[in-house]
Amino acid sequence: MNIIEIENLSHRFPDGTxxxxxxxxxxxxxxxxxxxxxxxxxxxxLLRHLNGLLLxxxxxxxxxxxxxxxDLVKARQIVGMVFQDSDSQIVGETVYDxxxxxxxxxxxxxxxxxxxxxxxxxxxxxxxxxEQRPHLLSGGEKRRLAIAGVLSMKPxxxxxxxxxxxxxxxxxxxxLEQVLSLHEAGHTIIVATHELxxxxxxxxxxxxxxxxxxxxxxxPDEMVKGVEAFGVREPYNSRPGMExxxxxx
Amino acid sequence: MAELTAFSFRTGASFLHKLDVRFKxxxxxxxxxxxxxxxxxxxxxxxxxxxxxxxxxxxxIKVILKELRYFLIxxxxxxxxxxLTTPGSxxxxxxxxxxxxxxxxxxxxxxxxxVIIITLGLLFVSTTRTSEIKxxxxxxxxxxxxxxxxxxxxxxxLVMRFMPLILDQAKETADAQxxxxxxxxxxxxxxxxxxxxxxxxxIFESADKLAVAMxxxxxxxxxxxxxxxxxxxxxxxxxxxxxLCAMIILI
Numbered sequence: 001m002n003i004i005e006i007e008n009l010s011h012r013f014p015d016g017t018x019x020x021x022x023x024x025x026x027x028x029x030x031x032x033x034x035x036x037x038x039x040x041x042x043x044x045x046l047l048r049h050l051n052g053l054l055l056x057x058x059x060x061x062x063x064x065x066x067x068x069x070x071d072l073v074k075a076r077q078i079v080g081m082v083f084q085d086s087d088s089q090i091v092g093e094t095v096y097d098x099x100x101x102x103x104x105x106x107x108x109x110x111x112x113x114x115x116x117x118x119x120x121x122x123x124x125x126x127x128x129x130x131e132q133r134p135h136l137l138s139g140g141e142k143r144r145l146a147i148a149g150v151l152s153m154k155p156x157x158x159x160x161x162x163x164x165x166x167x168x169x170x171x172x173x174x175x176l177e178q179v180l181s182l183h184e185a186g187h188t189i190i191v192a193t194h195e196l197x198x199x200x201x202x203x204x205x206x207x208x209x210x211x212x213x214x215x216x217x218x219x220p221d222e223m224v225k226g227v228e229a230f231g232v233r234e235p236y237n238s239r240p241g242m243e244x245x246x247x248x249x
Numbered sequence: 250m251a252e253l254t255a256f257s258f259r260t261g262a263s264f265l266h267k268l269d270v271r272f273k274x275x276x277x278x279x280x281x282x283x284x285x286x287x288x289x290x291x292x293x294x295x296x297x298x299x300x301x302x303x304x305x306x307x308x309x310i311k312v313i314l315k316e317l318r319y320f321l322i323x324x325x326x327x328x329x330x331x332x333l334t335t336p337g338s339x340x341x342x343x344x345x346x347x348x349x350x351x352x353x354x355x356x357x358x359x360x361x362x363x364v365i366i367i368t369l370g371l372l373f374v375s376t377t378r379t380s381e382i383k384x385x386x387x388x389x390x391x392x393x394x395x396x397x398x399x400x401x402x403x404x405x406x407l408v409m410r411f412m413p414l415i416l417d418q419a420k421e422t423a424d425a426q427x428x429x430x431x432x433x434x435x436x437x438x439x440x441x442x443x444x445x446x447x448x449x450x451x452i453f454e455s456a457d458k459l460a461v462a463m464x465x466x467x468x469x470x471x472x473x474x475x476x477x478x479x480x481x482x483x484x485x486x487x488x489x490x491x492x493l494c495a496m497i498i499l500i
Contacts, residue, residue, distance in 0.1 A: 053461055073467050081465045088455055089462030091410060093258040093378050102466040104473040113473060131260040135413060149466065 003029040003157060003188050004050065009059035011045055019045035020212040023059070027190065027205070029156070032183050034199055034220070035192045037209035038231030043192040046209070047159050050190070051079035063157075077106070080150030084162040086142035087135070095121070095137070095145055096130040102153040113152075120151040123185075124178060140171030144178060157188040164198050172198060176247055197235040200224060201246040208232065220244075256374045257413055263306040265372060268486055269479040270381040271388060276490045277373050281366050283494040291497040292361050298493065299368050308375055320367065324360045331356030379406040384474040399470040411459070415452055422448050 004027040011019040020042040027033055035043050048054040049061050052072040061068045068075040083089045092098025099120050103113040121127040124144040129137065134145055143163065150158060160179065164172050180202055183189045191199050200206070206223050208216035210230045216223050224244065228234050237244050260266075265273070284295055303310065314321075337351030383406040390398030422444060434440055 048461075051465060053465055076465055076467045083458070083462055083465075085458060087414065088458035089465075091459070091463060093380070093410065094260060097378060097380060101463075101468075105467040105469055107471065107473050110473065110476060133257070133259070153466065 001029050002026045003064055005060075005062040005065075006046075006049075007060050007062075009046070009049060009056050009061060011049065011054055012057050018212050019054075020049075023214050025207065025214060025217065027157075027188065029188055030183075030186060031204040032179075032189045032199075032202055033191070033205040033207065034196065034203040035190060035207045035209060036194055036196050036227065036230075036232045038194060041209040041231070042212035043209055044161055045212070047081065047161055047190070047192055050157070050159060051076045051081055053081075073106075077153055078155055079157045079159060080153055080155030081159045082143070082146045082150055082161065082163060084165055086139070086146045089146055089149070090134045090142065092134060094130065095126060095132050095134055095148075098134055098145060099148045099152050102149055106153065116152040116154070117148075120148040123151055123181075124148045138171070139167055140174050143167065143171070143175055147178060147182075151182075155187070157190065158182055159190045159192070161192050162194075163191060164193060164195050173248060176202075180248075194232055196224070196227065196232055198247050200235055201244045256371060256409075258378050259306075259308065259375050261306060261376065263376065264482075264486075265302060265306050265376040267482065268376075269477060269483045270377050270385040271477060272479060272483040272487055273373055273377060274382075274385055274389070275487070277369050279490055279494050280369055280497075283497040284362055284365050287362065287497045288500055289358065289361075291500040292358070292365065294493070294500070295365055295497065296361075299365065299372070302372060303368070306372065306376055308371075313371065317367070324363060327363065328356040328360050331359055374409070378475070379409045381475050381477070382406060382409070384477055387474065388477060403470065407459075411455070414455060418451050418455070419448055422451065 004025070006023055006025040009023040009025075010021050013019055023046060035046065037043050045054060049056055049068070050063075052068045052075045055069055063075055063078050066074070090098050091101050096117055099117045100113050103116050108116070118127065118130075121130055124147050126141065126144055126148060129141070134142065137145060147158070163175055163179070167175060176199065179189055179191065179199070183202070191203075193199060200220050203220045206216070206218065206220040207214055208223065208227060208230050215230055216226070221244075224235060224238050235244050280295065284292070287295065332348050332352035332355075333346055335349055335352035335355045337349035339347045340350055340353070341348040383402040386402040386405055387398040390396045390401060426440075426444060431440055431443065434443075
């Protein structure tokens, strides 16, 4: 079943720059999709249409058959977004407060908020840091906190925008494990990254973007060979024709 | 970002942490007003009480003093201005400038009062979540329909939340400029311009990112706010604070 259907989507910024142009894409429920492309290829612009942070100039985005622009709050509940810069999306005074921010916006009652916050913190392994100040966390922990903030809103789809940037090797591995466990739990995962190597071994679907358009869309194994033509580094193992290995092995 | 300003919430289980935010806000106003004209003996009493509260809240005093060092410089300037401008019996005379006994007395009192007010603010902010302050401000603005209480409270809480981030960015910008020998430029206006423009740009960029992140998490002014409740301990504390203020005024 398609959870996201994008038809003929175009967006132009106020300064006249074309962000994305005539994008058609469908994403099946429960898949792990990687969207790749060089900087400025339109990945973030596309992602921001999935939960109505940007609205299309032309075309439609449908979540489970319902247009995003018809109910923005619902769209933002269905599609949780983890941004590249964790510092700028942390709004709470403590880890607990930050995770509670989303459920509080949904006007849930206190007991439900508390339950959701502790479930989300448990899922990302931060339960013991509930009373910690977020800005004292490490980079990897902040990224996991951002994920918990999204999880507490019980989304079906979780979107990661450049999740591996500014993380050290252990941080990348931890985050990757987190992404995979969310995928195993049934979430549809969309990862936008130009660092294909770190996640491609686990992807079911690869989308390559260039200059605001989708230039490749299909199975990762079939497409990974030609990605350098679009400004994306081919995974190291793929070059001599070896099997692409996970960063977790 | 390991460093933070002294003025941020610190989790704890002290008596002050457990008090209702509306009462704490009231105490802050009452003691600050009473302290404005307090005599040295009264200031001693307030200082003693504040030291006891600080010990109870377990605030890291050394770290806070380090972070407040610029404020201490401001206090020094206030003190110098007072000792040089208050008329009275001269202690030291250098050309036309004289340091007076009354100036030293007045300057010390003013600085002492300012330290008390700052410490009160510090204790309030360190023991109160921003969301609670927001809820209290909304509650206080209910009788004033012409104020958009929720919006005012949101702006206040965001300013408090983002102060550490702004200061951190200021430090980063200053470090980056020092790394490129900005100190060799002696013109302070040039340095201020080179510092302020990128700094302000970064603040706006951060504000923009924050707004998008809040929107992505369904932010609205109508949301579940903390539940404000008062109990016996709040009323007992109010009684003690009123007695303290009466004593400060009467001494």
